[in-house]
Amino acid sequence: MARRASTQETLALSFEMLKRIPQSHQVTASELHQQLKEVGIERDIRSIQRNLEMLCEHFEIVRDDRSKPYGYSWNKVNTGFSLAKLSPQESMLLSLAEDYLSNLLPANVLSSLSSFFDEAKYNLIPTDSSNKERDWLKKVRVVSETQPLLSPKIHPDIFRAVSDALYNDRFLTLDYHNSKQEQRSATVMPLGLAQQGSRLYLVCRFEGYDNERSLALHRIHKAYVSAFNFKRPKEFKLSQYDADGRFGFGEGENCRIQFCISKDSGFHLLETPLSEDQQVEEHDDHFRISATVIDSRLLEKWLRGFGEQVWDISPKKILHHKY
Known part of the structure; x- marks a missing residue:
């Protein structure tokens, strides 16, 4: 026999449903059912339909029964459940x-x-x-500095599980593949989420380790949220993880780099320096740049991208790293 919902549970459900009924357009019982499910409120579709009928009786909610599925919205003369209409x-x-x-x-x-x-x-x-x-x-847009790429496909269930575990500080069990197409399974402590270009990365600690790694969400095949919570490490800061060049495949090590770059290719470095301590020597046809930066694969890729327009790079090991 199904358990009868308490008055408190019924009120909570009604409150959540009222928040999701629009004024400008209609919503169906199935759409409300899915929205509630996504925030952790599990009710069968019949319960949603019964509550909608009850709300129609007590609030200025209109049911459009001209065709199925029925649509529900606030009466046009009513401001809806929110106290004010969006400006x-x-x-x-x-x-x-x-x-x-x-x-x-x-x-x-x-x-x-x-x-x-x-x-x-x-x-x-x-x-x-x-x-x-x-x-x-129509007048504003964020544009890419590199060749635009389509975003990799991330299954909604994967994103939902990852964000839920991150939001509630719960362990996460994953099945995924790495960049070498090797299949892996792991239990991780989710610590942060970062968007880099068209990709999303989960920063986490693997069970049994005390260092952080980044996993691309589109490489995760399955994700299960544990019932067990964890205590976030006080020493971890996502901003510092980024500042250490970890999303650029570095290890947080600084280096003093020097190179020559043609004036056409290097002029932008006068406007957007590599670092606060950047120094520039101007010559007839090029600049000599010196700056303290994070040593990373991203730095190597950036330098190689200039081709013959950059030369005399020091230290030379920067272009011969093996990460």
Whole structure:
């Protein structure tokens, strides 16, 4: 016999459903069922449907029963469950946030915001009247410094499990393959999530080790969130991990590098220096650059990218590393 939900559970479910019913468009029971599931609220579809009928009786919620599946939305004259309608500026901000932060938000938080994102998109639909906020989205863009690549495929269940474990400080059991296509399984302590270009990386500690490694999310085949929590190591900081060049395949070791670069290729280094202590000697047709940087494979790749426009590199070992 199924357990009868308590009054507190029923109220909590109703509250979560009210937050997800939009005003500008309709949502179905199945869509609400999926949104609730993504934030850890497990109810069968019949329970969702019964609660929707109850909410229609007590709130200004309209059911469109002209065709199945039925659609639900707030009455147009009602402001909805939120106390205020999104302003054009808030709609613009949310649209930008969805475009550029969706990979860095926990899956449960992203799901909770889905109705707000939908509302923001609706508010920015072109109309006969002027909409400077909508037009602004066409005027700004983040562009790539390198050859653009399509983002690798990450299964939603993998991202959901990784972000859930990271959000709640829980161990994570993974099946994955490395860059050599070798299959591996491991239990890890998730410590951070970083986006580098088109890729997402999980920074973690493998069970039995005290150092950190980065795993590409698109190489993870299966991910299981443990019921066991862990205490985050106080000495770990994601910002320092990045500053140490770990995402550039370095080991956090500084080096003093010197090289010559043609003026055409090196002028940008006068505007965007390699480091705070960068020094530049100007010659007739080139610059002599000296700077303290993190020694990494990314540095080697960057230098090689200039081809014959860069020469006399010191120390020479930088171009002969084996990582």
